[in-house]
Amino acid sequence: MDSLVSTEWLASELGASDLRVVDATWVIAGQGDPVADYERAHIPGAVFLDLEDVRDTASPLPMMLPPAEKFAGRMQSLGLGDGSRIVVYDNSPYKTAARAWFMFKTFGAHDVAILDGGFAKWRAEGRAVDSGRETLCHRRLTARADRKQVRTLADMKANMDSGAEQVVDARSTSRFTGEEPEPRAEIASGHIPGAHNVPIARLFDADGTYKSPEAIAQVFADAGVDVDRPIVTTCGSGVTASVLAFALHRIGKDAALYDGSWSEWGADPTTPKETGPA
Structure with a gap:
């Protein structure tokens, strides 16, 4: 399974015994109710992954990765387990299926894909939807936390001295430059010194699908990023x-x-x- 699948592909695979579809829509508080939206309409068979719940609630930071055992427990209760092919989608301006994809990869689930265009494209094409909540049988998931691609504050401070990794920030240009204040009053405006800015909207075509690999590479090049050198990505809370x-x-x-x-x-x-500016 490719890491990015089309609506046509997913429609043809629905019902396969090893396929699990996951709605990972998340929005900032006050911007909507993803759970209610899911219950009104979702791709047939899809379960709802609550990113707000599957986080490290012991951390004062908003969306930190959870302990491996917490992640495994939540996924097992959704019927997601070893041997599953998992397709994640969202209906969020923050393209939050990517956060779920990153979490699955970090905790050892390797056969994971994102639905290109998400739920908006699925609905625009008039494809079938179900309502209510899906209930799948509990399934064992062996979570193996591999945090080699996760950076801490200490890592980022060390990188300021070494310059080993380019820092690329996904926030809007106005937040990156400091022209727009941060939504949380206690947080300063601006960006990590030396960072590059690639707002996520630049990575998508008008229909909400990802740009071609060639166009994606050009977006990073236009922002001054050398994709052949190590990169660490950042944003407001780790989601975008x-x-x-x-x-x-x-x-x-x-x-x-x-x-x-x-x-x-x-x-x-x-x-x-x-x-x-950068």
Whole structure:
């Protein structure tokens, strides 16, 4: 299974015994109710993965990766387990299927794909939907946390000195430059010094599908990023940084991700901040 699948492909595979479809829609509080939207309409057989619930609730940061055992428990209760082919989709402006994809890969589930164009494209094509909640049998998932592609605050501070990894920020240009204040009052404006800015909207065509690999590579090149050198992605809370990581994966590059992102860096009085364009 490719890491990016079309609506046509998914429609032809629905009902396969090893296929699991997952709605991973997440939005910022006050922007909607993804659970209610899922219950009103979802791709037949899809279960709802609540990204707000599947996080490290012991951390003061908003969306940190959970312990492996918590992730495994939540996925098993959804009927997602070893041997499953998992297709993740969303209906979010933040393209949150990519965050679910990154989590699955981090915890050892390798046969995972994103539905290109998400639920919006599925609905626009008039494809079948179901309502209510899907209930699948509990299935064993062996979660093996592999955090080699996850960066901590200490890693990012060390990188300031070494310059070993290019930092690429997924936030909007106005937040990156500091022209627009951060949504959380306690967090400074700006970006990590030396970072490049690739807002996620640049990675998609008008219909919400990912651009071609060639076009994705050009987006990064236009932002001054050398995709042949190591990259760590960042954003506000680690969610849209996952979109950058997935896009880089599409062009054969394995990027790391700074999980605390600007929620951590921007709130830390000891970290340097920079404003203005890259």
